[in-house]
Amino acid sequence: MSLFIHDHTILKVRRHPLTFFMQIIIFLILLSLPSLLDLGLKIIDYPIPDDEIVQYFRKLIGTIYYLYIFLFILYSFFDYFLDVWIVTDRYIIDIEQRALFFRSIVKQEIIRIQDVTAEVRGIIPTLFNYGDVHIQTAGALERIVFHKVPNPNGVVSVVLKTLEEQQKKMGAASPMGH
Amino acid sequence: MIETIIFTIFGILCAIWFLLSALTIFLMIKYNGLSVTVWIIIILYGIITLPILISGISATMQSDIDYQSLIPKILIQ
16 A cells, blocks of 8 residues: 555554455345245245236246345445555554445654554354454544454554564664664 | 336346446455456356346347236236
């Protein structure tokens, strides 16, 4: 990404893939709904009309229904894939695709970090080790949150280590030599 | 008349779907570049959805539904 030409990328994370797959499960259920409905009607012996017109409309409505379900799957992937959090040697970058035409990019100097915490809440996040990383900063945007990232404690370690290195560099570069 | 309305509605919905799909893919390429993942998604999406679209369109083109009889049938049912 051209924003970060002079920076060295230390970490680039997205949400845990499981969060995307859990959304896919919902869409798979929706995809199978028409078949389940047909099966249910057959089981209860409901007389499904075999009219040419009925079959024709079923095909049309089915086409639209399936096309839009796949479109929603594509959009879910788009939303998952374009949310990225990057730690460089000097910056924390929060890139979030909030809607189709709404993208927010927040870039905060790593030296302004005041507090970093990891939060893993729930059975599935605990089992699969994913959660939120909250970064408190001294900037205009007080808090950056990495949502549902894998190994949040590892991410905290990386951020703190990078902060420490940056502080050492700035201390060494200081004219007072501290 | 009924045929025109059905084709128009179906056509508009398909056009909206196509537009939104193209926009989503375009934005994915714009923000992420043409990486392997994006290519795989585009190809998979095309493989799955285009046959559905084609089968729907061909169903509308090939049908020999007697649209004139639709109104009485709808009224009866």
